[in-house]
Amino acid sequence: MTLFFQQLISGLAIGFVYAGLALALSVVYEGAGVLNFAQGEMATVSAFLAWVLTTRGMTFWLAFPIVLVISFVLGVAVERIFIRPLERASEQELLMVTLALYLGINAIVGWSAGYLQKTLTSPFGSDVWIVHGTFITSQQVGAAAVLVGVLLLVGILFQRTSIGLRIRAAAQNPESSRLLGISVGWMLALGWGIAAVVGAAAGTMAAPTIGLQPDMMGPVLLLAFAAAALGGFGSRVGAVVGGLVIGVASSLAAQYVDLLAGDLNQIVPFAVILVVLLFRPQGLFGRASALRV
């Protein structure tokens, strides 16, 4: 039983990271109708930024908000520069652009930082608590607390503020929003900025555990895709729930299913995607879509 709780705790801890990235994917998906393959790389840039600032002598808690602000600006800029010109483009073209961004950002990070793994020191210290025989680290608790805070703030922003309402309106019904005087273009850009901030928080919080190198978010992105599929693309609550479920499921599968213990653990997220696709394509929280002709 102790083993079970141990796996549960570590699954939940990493699950919040998946939840953050999945939420970022879902905000972008709702607005642009595309899965942003570069979302993970954008988060990697943010994590490296945090590393640069802290190694230059800044304290983590001063660097973190600065990183979030810069990430926001970069997110908005990516939308303005790369996505906006393709407003009327097909889904395939947008997907290609995010793939190009993925390749480009990954190459630039690799070029400027190299492929040697770096360490981002955990801002939460390295305490370990033992609760009924289960190990819990201060990094796990701290990272989860920060991410819960960020997820809640984003939820409040979207559900309770007028700017959030306008972003949702612009994403869901651009034509009507335009008639109501909402600047649809800027609202979608804000969505990209917010997504970048959530991704940045996830990347920076995960970096002390998963290690800092250019490809660090690759596996995380795959699991976040699975989380977004499970929750239903475009559903923010679904993305968060999906992230936690995926985190726990892959952690438990690694422990209890022999086949999935080692390198084959990678199968878990795709098995989830396949099962969702076969039995509930709209995901747990998504709406089934009907095509209007």
Added chain:
Amino acid sequence: MSAYALPGRSDPGALAGRGVLAICLCLAVLAPFFVSGYTVFQFTRVLCIGIAVLSINLLLGYSGQVSIGHSAIFGLGAYTTAILIHKASVPYGLAILAGGALAFVAGLLLGVPALRIRGLYLGLLTLGVAVLFPTIVSHYRELTGGPFGISIRTPPAPWGIDLAPDKWVYFLSLATLLVFVGGFQGIVRGRIGRALGALRKSEAMAAALGVGLARTKTLIFAISAGMAGIGGGLYQLLIGTATPTTYTLTLSLAFLVGSVLGGLRSSWGAIAGAAFVVYVPDKTASLGSTAPQLVYAIALAVVIYFLPGGVAAVPARLLGMWRSKRATHTVQLQQRGGK
């Protein structure tokens, strides 16, 4: 009116196109006898990867489906060929065809569940296939040789033809590519092509017109996979050793880059795209290990934003510019004459 005009004998564009094609074919046949062994090797790589890019064009350019998993399907063809030759001494022609058939079936299996919802899930499923393929291949090492891979010998030319093995594989790949280009043209200009055109415009409309949405899309996915599988088999003959690290997500992205760059809807554009994918890493590797990837990204962006239709659209554009210039000039002359 002009939309219905057939490219007749008097159309200089079509005539020039045919001339260029004939010259290119002659060059392609003669080239291996005048260049070094390494160049023949690189040319053959272009041809094999060209087959894979062509299969992506069929999928992405004509049925609007994105596959990020063609590296795995290409790898499936390569591994099937290697395993059949290595473990069962199957003749290599048969082994390649078996690889293509297996890839075709894999394409059917992938395409069917992805039909339940549009593009998104196919992208994710194929992404999964691409990511999992190297891991699974390394895991089942009794069959695949694990991380060290599995090796075969490049086959000699049959029927007493006096050709070195590398040149023979070159011609085999060239012939296969040409057959596939012919098949590609047949498909996209024929009944399936028109059905796909209707699907691209509006899936709902096509369904209302009686186009079997599910059947057509699955069939195209399977045909595309089969092509890529055969391309992989030929690639295996060329490189000799199949290792898991050859068939990673990066290769899939390279196919996509080649496809977009060459021109999604062109068959000879696929060869141009494949040449880019083969030669860019070679030429830019000295600039740093990430340089090829950066060049891919920049090239992809340039084509998407500034050159829709890819390299294949360039001659038509130039011709169009020249014609419109001449037309304005003529109009100006007429106006002047009228005064």
